[in-house]
Amino acid sequence: MSEGTAQVQGIPVETIADEFGTPLFIYDADSLADTMHQLKEVLPVDIDILYSLKANPNISICSFLHRAGAGAEVSSVTELMTALRAGVDPTDIIFLGPGKTRADLVACLDAGIHAVVCESLAELRLVDQAGAARGTAPVPVLLRVNPAFHSKGSGLAMGGKPRQFGIDEEQVRACRPLLDELPHIDVKGFHAYMGTRFLKHQDVVSNTEQILTMAESIAAVLGVELATVDFGGGLGVPYFDNETDLDIAALGRELTQLVAAFRDRNPDCRLIMELGRYLTARAGTYVTRALYVKESMGESFVVADGGTNHHMAAVGIGSFVKRNFPVRHLGRPNAPADRTYTVTGPLCTPNDTVVKRAALPEVRPGDLLGIDRSGAYGPTASPGLFLSHGYPAEVLVHAGRAALVRDRDTPEDLLARQHLAIFDPEPAR
Structure with a gap:
């Protein structure tokens, strides 16, 4: 593994991906802490900061921000329970x-x-x-x-x-x-x-x-x-x-x-x-692995194992239309970006496009790509159940250690809440 491989708090992203699988979200606790510290340094001391859980309702994120001094703004009973269990x-x-x-x-x-x-x-x-x-x-x-x-x-x-x-x-x-x-x-x-x-x-x-x-x-x-x-x-x-x-x-x-x-x-x-967004967006990276690299009518495509099913915000809605989130080749972040790729996910829709015609170093199957500033409105604002892929793993890196803070959905998880009802297909007479 080259020295140029992307890292989070000294841990190569490839190591995290190998342990927890892809696609996944990686959150950097140092980034969360730095943002809170900066706000507390410059804002009036008597302004209370409440974390809007809608941006990222992961209980570990909420707990970390609470320990750094944030209260909570919630909009559902589940978010309320999350804040309370996080210690707010x-x-x-x-x-x-x-x-x-x-x-x-x-x-x-x-x-x-x-x-x-x-x-x-x-x-x-x-x-x-x-x-x-x-x-x-x-x-x-x-x-x-x-x-x-x-x-x-x-x-x-x-x-x-x-x-x-x-x-x-x-x-x-x-x-x-x-x-x-x-x-x-x-x-x-x-x-x-x-x-x-x-x-x-x-x-x-x-x-x-x-x-x-x-x-x-x-x-x-x-x-x-x-x-x-x-x-x-x-x-x-x-x-x-x-x-x-x-x-x-x-x-x-x-x-x-x-x-x-x-x-x-x-x-x-x-x-x-x-x-919400301001506290968490910078801290997150969406990591997806290239499955195929292909050409279509003169345009290069990377088909990855995760896409808009986990990161709909990167598609472009409202003011985001036709603009790319920052994207990196995590295996060669310092190499010249001398190729142009459209990065798509695994969904059966042309809308599953994460970035369009982005400049990147050469991408090969198996390479990891990272969508930066992805700590807000990732899984929760995305069609995670489309094609029944489910939601990805989430990992929080703190003090040089990567901790799993959300399990990846499995097929059994997705089927567990369904009930098989068997009916006679013959029309009623």
Whole structure:
């Protein structure tokens, strides 16, 4: 094995792949720790970081980030259980999402989390009913506001336009009569999330300033104590050519000034920034092994053992269309990229294309390729059951040791939840 072979914390990726098989995701704990450390160094000390499990719900990732200082933002009972089993204190957990069921709300009440983030007026009524059935203290809630203002610089807008998320600002400002009818809820503050993949710090600062101002104004209109404001996050990670890293130092400086002014007016208000992609994306590499290298009408293809069934984000949806995630030849990362390949997976669809016409060193069957910055929205945002390949193994490397943190699906795993019903194929008479 050459000295140029790609490594994670001194372990050759080939060694990890030989032990755990391919395809697989490899997460670098040093990268996770460095990202958390950098954020804590530059952000105002009184901003609480909550990890958005939707980005990567692996329990070991959640546990590691919790130990580094992050709480949890969850959107399902399974994510809530994951956060709790990872050791996150319930008072550092919020539960959001536009389609909560009564069972979801009961789980939140059972756990005693910091707040349920309500996204519709009907949900407020349902929470009140759950609180009444409980017969205990009023349920702490945040109202998710769909602001009247628009954001800019977002890769995917989540507010400021018609959306299923949150309650329109105009409706929130007029909801005092409804709140008076709901004695079993306690409005602790407000939540707003304008979008994701912000790469310019000025956009994040502008959004935060508008959200904080809006929260103060609505609290005054409704006559509620402003105990918590979650101003979202959406910090971006550059994937593609011509994109640059967010200036996190500048973001920290400007947020510090902004928060200081807000804190003077609201000394006891808890401020929350929720981050998912930004915490985990850089830490992950999707590793897939070349099965075949072939030519088709003058174009070179690498057919690999894993593709979009595990990494749909690399396909290109929304702002990602027709742009490649960073890709490396893991066996020859330092060799000249003098060939051009389209890398596909094993699925029976032309959409199973991970990168198109990417410059790489020569690829041969058996070589390992790595899709970088793949620690967010990998297996969970992908059609892992298409063709019944199942989900890949996941490995976390910490202190120079590779630990399996998710088993690869086997055929028996996939068939275990099915039930064979045998019926007479003759038509009923």
